[in-house]
Amino acid sequence: MDMNQYLDMFIEESKEHLQAINANLLLLESDPGNIGHVKEIFRSAHTLKGMSATMGFEDMASLTHEAENVLDLIRNQKLTITSDIMDAIFQSVDLIEGMVIDITEGGDGSADVSAIVKKLRAIVAGDFSAEQEVAATTMTVEAPQEESTPAEDHELDDYAMMVLKQSQELGNNVLWIKVTLNENCMLKAARSYMVFDQLESMGEVIKTKPAVEDIENERFEQSFEIAYVTEQSIEKVRNTILNISEIQDVTIETIQLKSEAPPAPVVQQAPASAEKGAAEAPQAPVKKATAGGKTIRVDIERLDILMNLFSELVIDRGRLEQLAREIGKNELQETVEHMSRISGDLQNIILTMRMVPVEQVFNRFPRMIRDLQKDLNKKVHLEIIGAETELDRTVIDEIGDPLNHLLRNSLDHGIESPADRKKAGKPEEGKIELRAFHSGNHVFIEVKDDGAGINKDKVLKKALERGIVNPAIADSMSDKQIHELLFAAGFSTAEVVSDISGRGVGLDVVKSKIESLGGSVGVDSVRGQGTTFLIQLPLTLSIISAMLVQVKDEKYAVPLSSIIETAVFKKEQIMMAHRQKVIDFRGRVVPLVSLQDIFQVPDNGETMEDEVAVVIVRKGEKMAGLVVDSFIGQQEIVLKSLGKYLVNVFAISGATILGDGQVALIIDCNSLIK
Amino acid sequence: MLDQKEVISEVKVIVFRLKDEEYGVEVHQVKSIEKLEHITRVPRTPSFVKGVINLRGVVTPIIDLRNRFSLEESIYSEATRIIIVAVGELEVGLIVDAANDVIDIPVDAIEPPPEVVGGVEAAYLRGVAKLDKRLLILLNLDKVLSTEEIKQLDAIEG
Numbered sequence: 001m002d003m004n005q006y007l008d009m010f011i012e013e014s015k016e017h018l019q020a021i022n023a024n025l026l027l028l029e030s031d032p033g034n035i036g037h038v039k040e041i042f043r044s045a046h047t048l049k050g051m052s053a054t055m056g057f058e059d060m061a062s063l064t065h066e067a068e069n070v071l072d073l074i075r076n077q078k079l080t081i082t083s084d085i086m087d088a089i090f091q092s093v094d095l096i097e098g099m100v101i102d103i104t105e106g107g108d109g110s111a112d113v114s115a116i117v118k119k120l121r122a123i124v125a126g127d128f129s130a131e132q133e134v135a136a137t138t139m140t141v142e143a144p145q146e147e148s149t150p151a152e153d154h155e156l157d158d159y160a161m162m163v164l165k166q167s168q169e170l171g172n173n174v175l176w177i178k179v180t181l182n183e184n185c186m187l188k189a190a191r192s193y194m195v196f197d198q199l200e201s202m203g204e205v206i207k208t209k210p211a212v213e214d215i216e217n218e219r220f221e222q223s224f225e226i227a228y229v230t231e232q233s234i235e236k237v238r239n240t241i242l243n244i245s246e247i248q249d250v251t252i253e254t255i256q257l258k259s260e261a262p263p264a265p266v267v268q269q270a271p272a273s274a275e276k277g278a279a280e281a282p283q284a285p286v287k288k289a290t291a292g293g294k295t296i297r298v299d300i301e302r303l304d305i306l307m308n309l310f311s312e313l314v315i316d317r318g319r320l321e322q323l324a325r326e327i328g329k330n331e332l333q334e335t336v337e338h339m340s341r342i343s344g345d346l347q348n349i350i351l352t353m354r355m356v357p358v359e360q361v362f363n364r365f366p367r368m369i370r371d372l373q374k375d376l377n378k379k380v381h382l383e384i385i386g387a388e389t390e391l392d393r394t395v396i397d398e399i400g401d402p403l404n405h406l407l408r409n410s411l412d413h414g415i416e417s418p419a420d421r422k423k424a425g426k427p428e429e430g431k432i433e434l435r436a437f438h439s440g441n442h443v444f445i446e447v448k449d450d451g452a453g454i455n456k457d458k459v460l461k462k463a464l465e466r467g468i469v470n471p472a473i474a475d476s477m478s479d480k481q482i483h484e485l486l487f488a489a490g491f492s493t494a495e496v497v498s499d500i501s502g503r504g505v506g507l508d509v510v511k512s513k514i515e516s517l518g519g520s521v522g523v524d525s526v527r528g529q530g531t532t533f534l535i536q537l538p539l540t541l542s543i544i545s546a547m548l549v550q551v552k553d554e555k556y557a558v559p560l561s562s563i564i565e566t567a568v569f570k571k572e573q574i575m576m577a578h579r580q581k582v583i584d585f586r587g588r589v590v591p592l593v594s595l596q597d598i599f600q601v602p603d604n605g606e607t608m609e610d611e612v613a614v615v616i617v618r619k620g621e622k623m624a625g626l627v628v629d630s631f632i633g634q635q636e637i638v639l640k641s642l643g644k645y646l647v648n649v650f651a652i653s654g655a656t657i658l659g660d661g662q663v664a665l666i667i668d669c670n671s672l673i674k
Numbered sequence: 675m676l677d678q679k680e681v682i683s684e685v686k687v688i689v690f691r692l693k694d695e696e697y698g699v700e701v702h703q704v705k706s707i708e709k710l711e712h713i714t715r716v717p718r719t720p721s722f723v724k725g726v727i728n729l730r731g732v733v734t735p736i737i738d739l740r741n742r743f744s745l746e747e748s749i750y751s752e753a754t755r756i757i758i759v760a761v762g763e764l765e766v767g768l769i770v771d772a773a774n775d776v777i778d779i780p781v782d783a784i785e786p787p788p789e790v791v792g793g794v795e796a797a798y799l800r801g802v803a804k805l806d807k808r809l810l811i812l813l814n815l816d817k818v819l820s821t822e823e824i825k826q827l828d829a830i831e832g
Contacts, residue, residue, distance in 0.1 A: 312731060554715065599717035640733045642716070642726060645764050645821060650718045655726060655733045663714040663726050663733055 007103070010055050012297070014100045017044040021093055022367045025086070029370075032081045035074075041089075042071045048096065050211065054219055057109040060099045066120040067092045073124060088119050090371075164206060164255060167229040172203070173254065175234065179241060180223040180249040189218045194244045196226075202240065203230025222248075227255065300393065303354055307542055310350050311638040314543060317343050318635060318659035347543060347636070355390035355539075358436045358445070361400045362387045365407055365434060372411050379418050379429040380411055389436035391443050395537055398517055399445070402510040406447045406533050407432065409507065414451030414531050424528065426450065442519075442561065443539060448532040454525040456482050466490055483523045487511040518653075520670070522620065542639055546656070548632035548664065549615060551595045552604045555664045556628075557637055557656055562669040564616045564623065566631055571610050583625055585616055593672055594627045598651065619673040626672070639666070683782070689775035689810065690757060693745050697770075697811045698779070698803070699759060707773050708756040724769060729758065736767040742818060743794045761815045768818075777810075779803045784812065 021044045028037040045068045052060040067089060073079035095111060103109040164174045179195055181188055192215045199205055207227040210220050230237060234252050241250045317340055324336040362384050369382045391399070415421075415430035422428055433448040459482055463469040468488045469477070485491060489508040514521045519537040538544070538561065546557040547566065567585070574581050574592065581592040592614065595601065606629075614625040637656040642649060653668035687698035688707070706729075713725040713736055722741035726733050736756060740747050753772040758765065787799035800812040 315731070601717070642733060643735055643765060645735045645766050645819065646716060646719060646723065646726070647821060649716055652716065655714070657728045657731065657733070661728055662712050663728050665714065665716060665726075 006055065010051055011100060011104050013051060014048060014096075014103075017048050018093060018097055018100065019363055020044045021048075023363065025090060025093070026366050026370065028081070029086055035077065038071055038075045042068065042075055045071055050214070052109075054214060054217070057099065057103065059110050059113050060096055063092055063095060063113040063117060066117050066124075069124050070120050079123070085123055088116065088123060090367075092116055092120065164227070164229065167204075172229050172231055173234065173237075175228045175230065175237065176253050176255050177226045177228050177237070177241070178223055178249075178251045179226070179247060182246045182248045183222060185222075185246040188220070189216055191244065191246050192216075192220075192224060195241055195247070198240050198244065199226065199228060199230075199237070202232050202237065203228055303350075303393070306350060307354065310347065311542060313343060314347070314636055314638050315657050315659070318637075319661065320659075322659035344636075351392070351539075351543070352390075354393045356393050356396050357388050357390050358396065358399075358443075359387035361396055361403060362434060362436070364400075365404070368404065369407065369411065369432065372408065376412065377417065378411065378415055380415055381429055381431050382407075383431060383433045384435075385433065386436040389438055389443055391537065392539060392542075395443075395517055398513065399535075399537070402513045402521075402535070403434075403445065403447070405507070405510050406535075407434065410447055410449040410451065410531065410533075414449035414453075416452050420452075424452075443537045445535040445537065446532060447535075448530065450530040453527040453529055453531055454483055454486070454523070455527070459483070459485055463488065463491065480524075483525055486523060487521070520620075543636055544639060545634060546637045546666065547615060547634050548658075549595075549613075549626075549628040550630045550632055551599065551628050552601045552606070554599075554601055555632065555658065555662075556595065556599075557635075557664050557666045558615055558617065558626065558669065559653075559666065560634065562617045562619065564618050566613070566615050568611050568613050571612060574612070583614065585623070585625065588623065590616065590623045590625050592625045592627050595667075596627070596629075598672070617669040617673070619670045622673050624669075624673045626667070626669075637664075637666070684778045684780055685784075686776060686778050687810070687812065688757065688773060689777060690755070690770040690773040692739055692743070692771055693748075695811055696808060697813055698777075699757065699813050699815060701776060703759050703761060703815055705758040705760050705765065708758060708767065710750055710754045710756060710769070727756070727767065729767070732765070734758065734765055734767050736769060737819075738769045739818075740769075740771075743798065745794075759815055759819075761819050764819055764821075766819055777805075779805060779810065787811070 021041050024037045024040045024044075028034065028041070031037065045064050049061055049064040049068060052058075052064060070079070070085065070089065074081055074085075079085070095113060095116060099109040099111050102111070168174050177199075179192070181191055185191055196205060205226055205228055208215060209225040214220060215224050228237070234254075238250050238252055241247060320336050321340060324333045365384070366382055369380055373380045410432050415432070416424065416426075418428040421430060431450045433446070435446040435448070437444050437446075456479060460469065460474060460477070463482075463485045464471055464474060468485060468491060487507050487510070489506070491506050491508065511521050514535055514537070517537060519535060521533060521535045523531065523533050525531040545560040547560060547563055549556050549558060565585075569583055574583055576582070577589065577591075581594075582589050583592060584590075596603075613628050613630055615628060615631075616623060616625050618624075637658075640655050640657065642652070642655055651668050651671045652665045654666045655663050656666060658664050686701040688701055688704050689696055689698050691697070708727075708729070711727055713727055715725040716723060716735075722737050722739075724736045724738050724741075726735050728734075738747065748771065750769070751771075755770055755773040756767040757770055757773055758767045783805060784801040784803045787796045787802050789796050794811065798814055798817050800814040803810040803812060
C-alpha cells in the first residue's frame, strides 16, 4: 500500500505527540507522584507506537514499545520514578525525535536503538512483578495487545465508559464482539467493512481493536474486536454477522461495567486486555482536538496562496479607491468604500488565520533548559509567560533559532553557578523568564535572567582586542552602547568556548536574523542583577499600514509602525544645532532629515513654501523628523522585495505597488536614525 | 539524430540595438520584451540602475545597458525597449535602443570576442557572431548582471 499520502499526517501527529510527551515528562519530573501525567505520556507513546508500526518504521515502533512497557509499570504503580528512569525516557524521546526528523527529511527513520532498549528492559526487569512484561518486550511490535494489564485497567477510557454506561442505563446491550475471518479471506478490509456496515445499522460501534484506520488498511491478522452498543439481542447480532460470508467465528460477551458490577475477572487472553489498547490509541488525538474547539488542518501552502491572492486584491483596491476619487461619482464611491471595508475585514481574517501562538516555539525550551542545566551544573527555573501570544506563521518559523540562542546564552553566560550565586546572596536556583506580549502592531519577546549581568569592562576589553571598537571613542561610550557591542559581528565573551552557546555563532547572527524579519533586538543589563534581551517583531510580514508621502515628483511609503506623528512647521521654527537642522517637538530637540537630500531627489522646479511637512519617526528612544513636500495619506500596502539584484539599498526596506500601478519605495526609518 | 545535431549547432538569440551595434542574448534567458513605462528611481544605487518597475505585480529592477557599458546615454524614444532577462535567481530588465529580431546563429559562426567591441569590454561578452554582412555581439549576462559592482560601489559610498 502506498503510505506516502499518510506520511505528512504521520509526521505532524508524531511531532504533536512528542511535544505532548515532553511537556508531560517535565510536569511529571516536578510532580513525580502524579500518575495522571504518566497516563498522558502512555497514551501518546502508545499512539506513536501504533502509528510507526503502521507506517513501517520498525525501530521507532520497537523503541516506543519498550518505553511504553516502562511507562505501563509506572502507571500501575509497580515502579517508582527515579531520575535514572526519567533520563532513560527522555533519551528515548530524543531518539524518537531524531527519527521523526530523519523521516521528515526523507530518511527511513532507522536508528540504533539497541543500547536504550537494553536500558529500558533493565528497568522493567528490575521490578519483580514485571517479569511477565519482560517476556513481552522480546516480542514483535506487531503485538501490542500482548501487554498484560491489571483488571481495573483494561476498562475503556473515560469517554467510552461514559457512553457505554449511559447506553446500559437506557437498557441497551453493551457488547464486546470478536470477529474472526476465514484464513483464506482475500479482501479482509471489505469483509470488515461489511461487518461494520451491518452493525451500524443496528446500533453503535464505540471502539474497535485495532483502530478503524488499521482495519480499513488491513492492518490486522485474522480477527478484530469491537465494543458495541445495541438494542438488539446478542443472538440477533451474532446471526447478522455470521450471515456475512467468509466469517469464521464470532464471540460476543457483555462488557461488565465497573460501576455496576465488580471488576471483570483478570483475563490473560487477548480480548479484555486488548480493549485498553484500542481505547487509548485513538483517544489522544481526539482529546487534543477538543481542547482547541473545532479545527481543521489546512496546508500552509494554501494559506500562502490565499495571502498572495489577497495581496493582489489589496493593490487593486488601492487602484479602485483612487479611480473612484478621480471620477467623483457618489454611487461608485459608496460601492468602493463598502468593498474596502469588506476587504479590510477579509484582510483581518486572513491575517489572523496565519497567526499561531508562540507556544509552538516556546514548548521546546523547558526541555532544552532542563538538559542544559544538567550539563552545566547550574540550577535554573524557566518561567514562560504569555505563550498564548500570537504571531504570523512565517515569523514563528524563523524565531525558534534566535530564541534558542538567547536562552542558551542566558543560561551559559548569564546565570552563575550555584556556589557563586550563594556567595552573591542570591537563591541557588537562577531564574530565566521568557515572556511574550502584544503591543500595538508588534509582538515583544523578552528573555530575562537574574544572573550576573553584563561585565562592561570585559566586553569593552574584548571589543578593543578584536578591533570592533575604535580606542579613541571607547572611553566616551555609554553603558547601552557597550551592551550593544554584544551584537557586533565576531564578538563572543565566553572565555572558554563551550558547546552551549559559543559555537562560533555570536549574537550578531541573532540580530541579523531578527532584523531580516523586520524586527529589532536590544539588551539591557544591571551588573549583579541580570540581563534582559528584548526582541521586537512585526505582527505580520506581508501587509502593513503606511503613510504615503510626496518628495518632489517621487512617492515614498513610511511604515506607520515607526511614525509618532506628522506635523507642519513654519520655516522659522527650524533651528540649527551643530550644523544640523533641528526642531522643537513637544519639548524635545529632534533632528531633521531631508528626504530630498538623503535620496538625492531631482528638483522639479517647484519652490519651497513657507511651511515644511515633517514625519516624526522613532527608533527606540531616538527620534527624527523626515522632511517631505506633502502627505498623501495613509494606506494599506503590500510589502514586496526589491529582488535579489538590488541588495542593501540604503534606507529602503522594500517596495510596494500603488493604486496607479507604479512602484513606491518603503523607507527604512531605522537606518535614517543614528 | 540529425535534428539533435542541428539543435546543438545553432543558438536562438534575441537581437537588439545599442548605439550603432547589434547585440544578442540567448532566447532562453529572455522572459519578455516590454515597452518603456514609468520607472521608479531607487536612490543611492549605481547610475546604470534606472530603478524598478511593476512587471505584472513583480517589482523588477531596470538597468540602462548603454550606461552599464559606459556608452553615451541617449534620450529614450518610441523604439526603446526593456528586455526582461532571467539569470539564475536574478530577474532584471535591460533598457536597449530597440529590439526587433529573433535569429538562429550557427555555433561555429561565434568567435571569441576581441578586446573591445563598440566600446564594450570583452569581459561582458561571450563572443562575436559574423553572419553575412552583420556582426552580432553576444552578451555574457552573468557578468553584465554581476552584483559585485553594486556591492563595491556600496562599500565606497558607505
